[in-house]
Amino acid sequence: MARPGWRFESTELLSAPLVAGGLVHVAGEDGHVHTLDAGSGRPRWRARRGEPKPNPYYPPLPPVLAGDTLAVTASLGGSGWADAVLGLATADGAQRWTYPLVGTTVTGLAADDKDVVVTDRDGLTCLDPADGRVRWTVPPPQTTGPWEAVFDQPAVDGDHVYAIARIRTQNSPTDGGYLIMAFDRSTGTEVWSGRVEGGGGATLTVGGDLVCVGDGQGRFIVLRRDTGDTAWLVRAGPKLGLPIRSGLLPFAAPGGAAAFAGQQVDRPVLTEQEIHVPSRNGDVHLLDRDTGEVRRVWRIGVPALSIAVSDELLHVGGIHGLLVAFHRDRREVSWWRRLPVGRIDALTVADDLLHVGGERHLAAVDPATGAGAWRRFSARVRRSSYPSGSAGRELTNADLPWA
Known part of the structure; x- marks a missing residue:
């Protein structure tokens, strides 16, 4: 190990x-x-x-x-x-x-063993990973009036390439919603698309036979990969009482977009039977993969920016360096640490380590305890459950490391 x-x-x-x-x-x-x-x-x-x-x-x-x-x-x-x-x-x-x-800039990257996919303001391009040769390019979808469509959030899986096409006005941040689009991987021909009104910074994740989209209005939309049909949808509603320190200043999200504490739903973690979904309202939902039924909700009291799962734990990263590990089969907190980083943008479990990415820091820690990377940093570690009789209560400032 x-x-x-x-x-x-x-x-x-x-x-x-x-x-x-x-x-x-x-x-x-x-x-x-x-x-x-x-x-x-x-x-x-x-x-x-x-x-x-x-x-x-x-x-x-x-x-x-x-x-x-x-x-x-x-x-x-x-x-x-x-x-x-x-x-x-x-x-x-x-x-x-x-x-x-x-005359343009990259807005997104995706890849697998067969293709590299690049999105920019002018379109979506599929490249040969061996030599960078362009296989095909498609322009953004046509819009009317003052609106323009810009691709980002590409993904590639199976026979398709996927992307979000954001619809907005050219000279203002007015939100016209977004399109979820799938293209034939060999030719770039559009296979299916669906429009969603509003939504802000949508994120797209593909896993198995599902396409998962989370957006800024608290929606988590799950589509069938081959047809684009909606399988189910759940909402992460706004929350009152988040710590003031979580909502005054913007912070950069893993995808690069500025965001505040709110309803934004970020990238999920998919397992064979379940989906873990983080939201900046401070919740992480455990959903049934087939039906979208909510099985469990964990609450950390600050925007949840990143998640990862290990054998027995759910790891949640937030702002102010907050890293919390919950037991996956119940709401009990196994441990938490406040790391000396501004925010935790990314978590990955690999090779028996929890890899943590945040602002100017990258580290590997023990998934079971959170220890290892900052040996001289006096972060407190606590193993405890929520107070008796209030298993559904959100963590508050009194529970968290800056108290």
């Missing part, structure tokens, strides 16, 4: 980490992509990905993996914005190919 207890820190914001094949890949605003050993945190290699990003609030898009090729966004035009995609060898970071964009 790997021994937990490493961390990696940067002077600039880091993307959410990609953990695969015993390696951790992370893109930094300093213009580099870093690859570390997942078990020890020792650096394997570092590669240049262009100019440093000028915006201090939004982290870069995370790298994606296509076989032994790592695809990362790059800034080659001197602006610091992501105007290209690079294909790097996972073994040593050697550059294999470059896909430059003209």
Whole structure:
């Protein structure tokens, strides 16, 4: 078993980490992509990905993996914005190919062993991961009047490529809703699409035969992957009484969008029979995968930005570095820590470690205790349940590490 207890820190914001094949890949605003050993945190290699990003609030898009090729966004035009995609060898970071964009910026990346998918303001493009050759490109859907559609949140699975097409006005943030779209993987031909009114920052996740979409109006929509038919929908309603410190200032979400405490539903974790869904209203819902029935709700009292599951625990990351581990079969808290990071944007369980990504920090800790990365940091660890008779009560400031 790997021994937990490493961390990696940067002077600039880091993307959410990609953990695969015993390696951790992370893109930094300093213009580099870093690859570390997942078990020890020792650096394997570092590669240049262009100019440093000028915006201090939004982290870069995370790298994606296509076989032994790592695809990362790059800034080659001197602006610091992501105007290209690079294909790097996972073994040593050697550059294999470059896909430059003209007059636009990357809004999303996805990949598997067969394809790399890139979205930008001008369309959706499928690339060959071996050489970066364009296989096909589709423009955003047509809109009328002052509206425009912009692709992001791409995903690829099975026979289809998926994406969200946000509909908005060109000169204001007015929200016209979004389209959930599926395209034939070989040709780029549209297979199905469905429009949702309103919703803000929708996220898209594909798993098995389901396409899952969470949005800014508290909706978690589950579609059938092959047809686009709605299987079921649940809502995460707004919550009163969240700690004031959770809602005054914006924070960057894992996908790169600014957000406040509210109803935004973020990326779920899917298992064979269940779906765990985080919301910035402070709840994590456990849903039946087939019916959407709510089986359990865990409450942490601050926006839940990221989740991961291990054998017996549900790990939830929030703002102010709050990391809570719940027992998966009940509401009881196993342990919590307040880590010295501003927020916890990403959690991944791999190789017997819980990998934590937050702002300028990347770490691996023991999933069973949360210990290991900050040995000299006096974070409190507590094993306890909610007070007797109030198992459904939300955690409050009195329960949390900053009390």
